[in-house]
Amino acid sequence: MMPSPRNEPDQRLTAREDMPTGDAPHRQCIVTRESLPQEAMIRFVRSPDGIAVPDASGKLPGRGAWVTANRETVEKAVEKGAFSRAFKVKTAPADGLADMVETQLANRCIGLLGMARKAGVAILGFDQVRNYLRGSAPGYLLEAADGSEDGRNKVHFLAKALYDTPRTAGALTSAELGMAFGRERVIHALLQEGSLSDSFATAYKRLTGFRAAPEQDWFSGRIR
Structure with missing residues (x-):
């Protein structure tokens, strides 16, 4: 028996609502002073020449300063000179700092x-995605930001009819999806359920703090 469709909730969540908590390390934002899970923040380090640069992977050496993972807060950190206070020495933000973060997150x-x-857990192509959905729930649906409305609606509403509130990512362009999958362009894809789709969920949530998430409007009935 197929699962009954349910009402779809508003997908607009704050970083705190959509990020793991539990025993995950927490950091204090140098702008808001709020303590959040590390996965909901962006780490910055001070370069040898005194410039604050993003370290979205959290792997660069040195002392880190943490900022909530959204464009507005990063821009406030720049405006208020928060990096100099955090590093206790004059520290200039890199030019286009929020855009640098977006690029790293993408x-x-x-x-x-x-x-x-x-790993063989990605399905590519309109027909292939729809065929997969008829037999298994997706971990994450991927729709190119510049894809056609008709095509993505056919994929989404099939998934919604069969499964409970399928997760959809629409902030990546067809060229970016193509880069990921070794093709020139990709419009429709999905990740199978598993650890990689869960890791992608966390990474994608951080990206949408810096880049619009069009799927919030695509299937909501709101007029764009």
Whole structure:
């Protein structure tokens, strides 16, 4: 028996609502002073020449300063000189700091999708995605930001009819999805359920703090 469709909730969640909590390390934002799970924040480090640069992967050496993972808060950190206070020495933000963060986060998402392709847990193409949905629940639906409304609606509403509130990512372009999957362009794809789709969920949530998530409007009935 097929699962009964349910009402779809508003997918607009704060970082705190959509990020793991539990025993995950917490950090204090240098702007808001709020303590949040590390996965909901962006780490910054001070370069040898005194510039604050993003370290979205959290792997660069040195002392880190943490900012809530959204564009507005990063821009406030720049405006208020928060990095100099955090590092206790004059520290200038890199030019276009929020855009640098967005690029790092997009690359993280692309890298995870590439891992999914190599692991054989990614399905590509309109017909292939729809055929997969008829037999199994998706971990994450991927729709290109510049894809057609008709095509993505056919994928989404099939998934919604069969499964409970399918997760959909629409902030990556067809070229970015193509880069992830080794093709020129990809419009429709999905990740199978599993650890990689869960990792992608966390990475994608951080990205949408810096880049619009069009899927919030695509299937909501709101007029754009």
